[in-house]
Amino acid sequence: MFKNHCIFCNEIVRNRKASVIYESDKVLAFMDNAPVEPGHALVIPKEHYENILDIDYETYLEVHRVTKALSPPIIRAVSAEGINIGQNNGACANQKVFHYHVHIIPRFPDRELKWGRRIALDHELDRVAARIREEIQNHDGDIPVLK
């Protein structure tokens, strides 16, 4: 399903206004345009689901399989030492975009553990996305056929 008023359906899935790092039939991963840390990526289903209550199991598992698969190349690309996986459901849980998404947030030992965000410049996002795609190519091969 596609939702006209959904920013992810419209701007990401349809118009690709994002630095995409990975794509399969069901899933799209791209750089968050307001990263908590460099390398902050989002994994979304291409179909519209609002949250964990309406996403079907198959799609949910594929989104999270890709989340796990992308974590090592993201860590390597930005030389992170840790990673947060975050997923919010409902306005009171701090969900801002009502299209199911998982945050992958690299973490660094010498930095305060904050959730503050700033809008990044497109060329910064493109540069990090290119590094991540390179790491996927160099080390992980074809991510969709994980064993």
Ligand SMILES: [Zn+2]
């Ligand atoms: Zn949507």
